[in-house]
Amino acid sequence: MAAVLEPYIYEGGIHKHTLITELLEDLGGYLIQKIPAATEVTLIMLIPKKDVPLIEELGKKLLGKLTSAPLTGTEIAVVSPTLAAHHLPHSACDVAEHLRRDGANTNMIGLARGMGRRVALSADYERRLINEHDIALFSFGTFADCIKNKKPKLFEGIDIPIIATGGPDLRTEDVPNADVYVGNIGRVAHRLRKSEELSSLDIMNKKVAEVVGVMREDMSKDPLSVLPPRVMKEIYEQIPQIEQVLTPAPITLQLDGLRVKLPYAEFHKKVEDLEFDEGTRLIELARVTPSKMKNYILIKIKRESEVGFTI
Amino acid sequence: MEALETFVVESAVPAEAAAYRSIVADVISELMLGGAIGRIKIILRPEDSLFQMAILLRGSQPPVRLADFAGLGYGVMERKEVKISIREEKYLPKLLEKLWARYGRGQVLQPERNTLIVRQDQDPEKEIESLGSMLIADPKESLQSRLIEMAIRSTPEGFRVRYHAMKENSFIFVASEDTLKPEWIQQAHQMLAELQEEQ
Numbered sequence: 001m002a003a004v005l006e007p008y009i010y011e012g013g014i015h016k017h018t019l020i021t022e023l024l025e026d027l028g029g030y031l032i033q034k035i036p037a038a039t040e041v042t043l044i045m046l047i048p049k050k051d052v053p054l055i056e057e058l059g060k061k062l063l064g065k066l067t068s069a070p071l072t073g074t075e076i077a078v079v080s081p082t083l084a085a086h087h088l089p090h091s092a093c094d095v096a097e098h099l100r101r102d103g104a105n106t107n108m109i110g111l112a113r114g115m116g117r118r119v120a121l122s123a124d125y126e127r128r129l130i131n132e133h134d135i136a137l138f139s140f141g142t143f144a145d146c147i148k149n150k151k152p153k154l155f156e157g158i159d160i161p162i163i164a165t166g167g168p169d170l171r172t173e174d175v176p177n178a179d180v181y182v183g184n185i186g187r188v189a190h191r192l193r194k195s196e197e198l199s200s201l202d203i204m205n206k207k208v209a210e211v212v213g214v215m216r217e218d219m220s221k222d223p224l225s226v227l228p229p230r231v232m233k234e235i236y237e238q239i240p241q242i243e244q245v246l247t248p249a250p251i252t253l254q255l256d257g258l259r260v261k262l263p264y265a266e267f268h269k270k271v272e273d274l275e276f277d278e279g280t281r282l283i284e285l286a287r288v289t290p291s292k293m294k295n296y297i298l299i300k301i302k303r304e305s306e307v308g309f310t311i
Numbered sequence: 312m313e314a315l316e317t318f319v320v321e322s323a324v325p326a327e328a329a330a331y332r333s334i335v336a337d338v339i340s341e342l343m344l345g346g347a348i349g350r351i352k353i354i355l356r357p358e359d360s361l362f363q364m365a366i367l368l369r370g371s372q373p374p375v376r377l378a379d380f381a382g383l384g385y386g387v388m389e390r391k392e393v394k395i396s397i398r399e400e401k402y403l404p405k406l407l408e409k410l411w412a413r414y415g416r417g418q419v420l421q422p423e424r425n426t427l428i429v430r431q432d433q434d435p436e437k438e439i440e441s442l443g444s445m446l447i448a449d450p451k452e453s454l455q456s457r458l459i460e461m462a463i464r465s466t467p468e469g470f471r472v473r474y475h476a477m478k479e480n481s482f483i484f485v486a487s488e489d490t491l492k493p494e495w496i497q498q499a500h501q502m503l504a505e506l507q508e509e510q
Binding site for chain 1: 337469471489
């Protein structure tokens with residue numbers, strides 16, 4: 001089994017940041033995502049636990065900042081009832097942005113007909129798309145009556161953990177079928193920047209991290225046959241076309257898989273034939289299917305109990 | 312009547328009413344309606360899927376003509392130029408659009424931020440007179456469309472069955488998910504009457 005990896009975000013100047021990525025590679029860590037912005041760069045990475053101080057020290061020398069990012073390696077669906085101005089950009093986008101600060105990859109999903117009380121519904125396609133993620137976060141509005149009695153029907157058919165956010169201060173038990181409810185993040189028409197608004201977003205991140213922690217723990221009982229970041233590294237090395245993909249995260253990590261943003265028809269054979277040093281191919285360790293999102297490739301890694309070994 | 316001298320949002324749960332008031336306040340400021348609305352009252356009944364709103368407007372502003380915000384004078388006399396000195400820059404885009412339509416883009420020069428020169432071949436004096444009375448912006452027209460935008464933005468999104476009544480200085484809006492009951496519309500008119508009675 002590989003060393004225990006800890007998720008961290010490094011924020012610093014772009015000058016000499018390659019020293020960090022080189023050291024990370026030498027240590028056996030993984031760079032999940034690199035986001036350059038003018039003279040700044042944000043690196044999301046997995047660092048071997050015992051080597052974190054080494055990166056921290058180098059980061060300090062380069063005047064950067066290393067912070068723990070517990071949501072790294074998760075893909076979260078932020079679901080808003082529709083894409084109308086009533087729900088977006090505030091608060092749903094603020095919620096997504098806050099989750100990304102802790103390392104998560106988020107996808108905003110606006111349902112076609114999720115608005116209203118009696119008329120709210122979700123389509124089969126939407127439910128399948130949401131189920132491809134690790135966690136679904138539903139961003140609801142102001143009224144307790146709607147959140148308790150009407151909106152939970154949007155949860156039907158969702159098999160992944162569900163987090164609901166809304167304005168009123170309810171208990172999780174009051175919202176049927178939700179795994180966690182986070183209050184004080186209801187419908188607003190301005191950017192969430194007041195301290196009490198930000199602190200409810202912090203609470204949300206903490207609760208999402210708790211859910212992720214429980215999911216990771218459950219998974220460790222029957223571990224994945226190969227770690228998703230390992231697959232990511234192999235794809236970068238063996239399929240050079242991934243370098244030409246222009247999305248911010250050409251390969252998105254999930255807790256139990258990856259989303260590869262290459263066309264399925266053209267590349268699924270190459271992905272299936274991905275070779276590991278141990279002599280196995282990816283198809284033996286994972287299911288490679290077309291994703292519901294565009295024509296991307298979705299990889300779900302099989303468990304040890306199914307494959308019989310881990311690498 | 313002061314701007315927003317009455318601003319009430321009522322709902323069964325006071326905390327939810329307060330949250331909704333902040334949404335409506337944000338929408339009003341985003342659409343720059345703060346100065347136009349005198350009194351506003353909203354009643355929300357999520358359990359019945361009902362949204363009622365009554366607005367009393369303040370006296371609307373008169374239409375803006377060129378002479379209201381700019382000085383008109385002569386440019387170079389031999390070339391019959393007209394010189395426009397602008398005092399309020401916010402109308403400049405609309406003014407330029409109208410001038411371009413009338414004289415053509417090449418004939419309107421802007422040598423300096425607040426100065427426009429129009430090249431033309433009519434009698435400058437007459438031209439100055441007709442330019443001075445040119446209608447540039449009608450706040451009333453944009454006010455109506457902004458009021459409707461505000462009503463749609465502040466209503467819960469699923470409430471797609473709507474009733475509205477717009478008069479010279481008042482606006483009533485009722486929305487629901489289900490068929491509107493006549494008494495709901497009546498109540499909204501009653502709300503407006505109450506707003507009008509307020510001193």
